[in-house]
Amino acid sequence: MHHLNLAWTFLCASTLSIGLTAAQDKSPVKFGKVTPADFDLSKFSYDTSAAAVVIADVGNSYFEGNNRGWFSLVFKRSTRIKILSKKGLDAGTIQVPVFIVGSVEEKVENLKAATYNLENGKVTETKLDDNSVYTDKFSRQIMLKKFSLPNMKEGSIIEFSYVIHSDFLSNLQPWTFQGIYPCLWSEYETTIPEYFTYVVLGQGFQPFHINSTTTTTGSFSITTSGGTGMIPLTPSENVHRWVMKDVPALNAEKFTTTINNYVAKVEFQESMISLPNGYSQNIMQNWSKVSEDLLKNDYFGADLSSNNGWLDDDLHTAIKGTSTELEKAEKIYEWIRHTFRCTNHGSLYMDNTLKNVFKNRSGDEASINLLLTSMLNHADIQADPVILSTRGHGYPNEVYPIMSKFNYVICSAKIDDRVYYLDASQPKLTFGFITNECYNGQARVINKDNPTAVYFLADSLQEKKITTVFITNDDKGGSMSGNYSSQFGYMQSYELREIVSRNSEQDYFKNIITSRPDMTITNTGIDSLNELEMPATVHYDFRFPAEDEIIYFEPMLAEGYKENPFKSSDRKYPVEIPYAMDETYVFTMEIPKGYVVDELPKSAKVSLNSDEGFFEYMIDKDEASIQMHTRIRLNKANFEPADYSTLRDFFAFVVQKEGEQIVFKKKK
Numbered sequence: 001m002h003h004l005n006l007a008w009t010f011l012c013a014s015t016l017s018i019g020l021t022a023a024q025d026k027s028p029v030k031f032g033k034v035t036p037a038d039f040d041l042s043k044f045s046y047d048t049s050a051a052a053v054v055i056a057d058v059g060n061s062y063f064e065g066n067n068r069g070w071f072s073l074v075f076k077r078s079t080r081i082k083i084l085s086k087k088g089l090d091a092g093t094i095q096v097p098v099f100i101v102g103s104v105e106e107k108v109e110n111l112k113a114a115t116y117n118l119e120n121g122k123v124t125e126t127k128l129d130d131n132s133v134y135t136d137k138f139s140r141q142i143m144l145k146k147f148s149l150p151n152m153k154e155g156s157i158i159e160f161s162y163v164i165h166s167d168f169l170s171n172l173q174p175w176t177f178q179g180i181y182p183c184l185w186s187e188y189e190t191t192i193p194e195y196f197t198y199v200v201l202g203q204g205f206q207p208f209h210i211n212s213t214t215t216t217t218g219s220f221s222i223t224t225s226g227g228t229g230m231i232p233l234t235p236s237e238n239v240h241r242w243v244m245k246d247v248p249a250l251n252a253e254k255f256t257t258t259i260n261n262y263v264a265k266v267e268f269q270e271s272m273i274s275l276p277n278g279y280s281q282n283i284m285q286n287w288s289k290v291s292e293d294l295l296k297n298d299y300f301g302a303d304l305s306s307n308n309g310w311l312d313d314d315l316h317t318a319i320k321g322t323s324t325e326l327e328k329a330e331k332i333y334e335w336i337r338h339t340f341r342c343t344n345h346g347s348l349y350m351d352n353t354l355k356n357v358f359k360n361r362s363g364d365e366a367s368i369n370l371l372l373t374s375m376l377n378h379a380d381i382q383a384d385p386v387i388l389s390t391r392g393h394g395y396p397n398e399v400y401p402i403m404s405k406f407n408y409v410i411c412s413a414k415i416d417d418r419v420y421y422l423d424a425s426q427p428k429l430t431f432g433f434i435t436n437e438c439y440n441g442q443a444r445v446i447n448k449d450n451p452t453a454v455y456f457l458a459d460s461l462q463e464k465k466i467t468t469v470f471i472t473n474d475d476k477g478g479s480m481s482g483n484y485s486s487q488f489g490y491m492q493s494y495e496l497r498e499i500v501s502r503n504s505e506q507d508y509f510k511n512i513i514t515s516r517p518d519m520t521i522t523n524t525g526i527d528s529l530n531e532l533e534m535p536a537t538v539h540y541d542f543r544f545p546a547e548d549e550i551i552y553f554e555p556m557l558a559e560g561y562k563e564n565p566f567k568s569s570d571r572k573y574p575v576e577i578p579y580a581m582d583e584t585y586v587f588t589m590e591i592p593k594g595y596v597v598d599e600l601p602k603s604a605k606v607s608l609n610s611d612e613g614f615f616e617y618m619i620d621k622d623e624a625s626i627q628m629h630t631r632i633r634l635n636k637a638n639f640e641p642a643d644y645s646t647l648r649d650f651f652a653f654v655v656q657k658e659g660e661q662i663v664f665k666k667k668k
């Protein structure tokens with residue numbers, strides 16, 4: 001499947017011998033010293049229209065012995081950036097993630113940052129004040145150290161560096177070579193003792209300037225816990241160096257889940273520990289072990305297997321009057337969806353215990369859907385939690401059970417040999433549906449006996465939209481009256497309900513009215529807005545004058561594609577539309593009284609890659625009226641980069657055709 005996008009995957013250990021050699025290229029920067037010549041980047045090749053350019057970004061990770069009888073990780077990073085325009089000032093706002101488990105946290109040390117400006121041929125330096133560094137909570141296990149460089153302006157060079165000391169050997173720092181700004185030099189080096197093995201996961205489309213592995217001998221002093229002794233160790237170490245030069249920026253374009261799926265980067269997953277005393281531990285778990293651990297976790301599944309008698313009263317209320325398992329499940333789902341308020345979406349673990357979530361009537365999406373799982377089980381309905389990664393979070397790894405790749409929990413319920421996937425945290429969803437944000441590839445059913453993979457693919461979603469427009473001559477003459485009606489598919493109906501709930505129905509139609517200043521729009525309404533199982537239908541009446549000598553009329557009204565969503569000449573990564581589409585537009589119009597049709601668009605039909613979609617535009621007229629029918633259908637939602645040019649040309653034709661006008665002339 002395209003979304004794996006793994007450029008390479010291998011084990012990183014001292015036993016690995018790639019046999020690569022490379023010239024000992026050095027970073028173009030000596031950090032901490034900026035000269036007037038450093039402001040001139042004319043000898044480098046990069047997109048000069050960019051808001052900023054990363055001159056050099058250099059990091060390295062290595063191990064050191066600690067005084068607790070074990071090893072720690074050290075990560076060092078130094079970065080130099082030149083600000084090219086005011087938009088590039090954002091490059092000077094830095095966030096450093098810090099990992100925390102309980103009372104143990106990573107330590108950020110030797111944080112230095114400065115802004116350099118060239119004034120009258122001399123370099124001035126403005127250092128970051130330590131008091132300008134602050135900390136924000138990002139999640140239960142991640143804090144962010146934040147700071148902004150002082151005295152930045154167009155033409156400034158900024159530098160920052162820091163060191164992170166970590167006791168979490170599973171948190172070997174990843175490295176991203178590519179971002180929203182072009183980068184002239186990006187380098188990362190890891191030095192790993194033979195005792196530790198990591199799986200290295202790489203992605204991206206950029207070639208390496210250097211990709212080399214060497215072996216050296218390390219020297220460590222491990223102080224035993226309590227400081228009673230010193231253990232000298234001299235293991236062999238695997239040194240891997242990755243360098244990319246002249247890396248172009250990679251920015252998100254239309255129909256991209258998250259650009260993080262495609263930037264050039266390396267990530268690490270701890271796999272095994274093998275000590276010289278013969279001790280060996282397999283760190284990389286399989287899905288059976290992961291499921292077992294999750295079901296024992298107090299903030300995930302520990303309470304699912306409990307009796308949970310405190311559910312009894314509300315369960316009886318919820319399922320009162322039901323007779324089948326499906327009716328029971330639907331009523332339980334509706335009761336939780338209506339009773340509980342979701343405080344946050346995007347959590348793999350509960351923010352409280354299950355009983356407290358029940359008592360508080362609120363919690364994050366993991367809490368609500370785990371409670372749904374528990375309540376279904378309590379009603380003797382087979383239900384399991386399902387973990388997944390949302391589209392905005394990125395693709396999960398399909399080979400290894402890496403928990404950081406998952407950020408969302410839903411519920412699966414098996415009833416009468418059919419499996420229903422449920423999300424009670426979304427108040428506008430009906431039973432058996434999840435949002436298209438969850439359609440992001442592989443997910444995992446967490447079950448102690450059979451933790452199976454399931455797939456939610458955007459290609460499997462087909463959204464049908466039917467729009468009808470009827471226009472007739474006004475009895476009073478000199479104007480035309482019309483009726484507009486558009487029935488949405490399920491996902492589009494859900495999105496519409498979300499938009500209206502965040503604002504109002506009045507605000508929704510205000511945007512339509514603003515987009516058609518040539519018309520008077522009345523009798524606006526949305527049918528089935530609160531009937532979640534029904535498709536929503538937007539409708540309104542309109543009126544417009546028909547008095548000019550020549551009338552130029554666009555029959556698509558505000559529908560259709562006004563511009564091509566695919567603007568770039570090429571694309572390095574897939575097109576990811578939320579769902580396949582089937583949109584039909586039916587238009588009937590009486591010819592205005594006293595006018596004749598002077599120009600009428602021609603009918604046309606084109607296909608997309610033979611069988612992946614089509615666009616048809618059929619139009620005809622008789623003495624009294626004009627009839628038009630357009631349909632655009634995409635049979636899938638995801639398109640590979642190789643298909644981009646064809647897709648772009650297809651939509652260019654759609655935009656051109658849907659923008660054509662009917663020309664009416666007054667009879668002489």
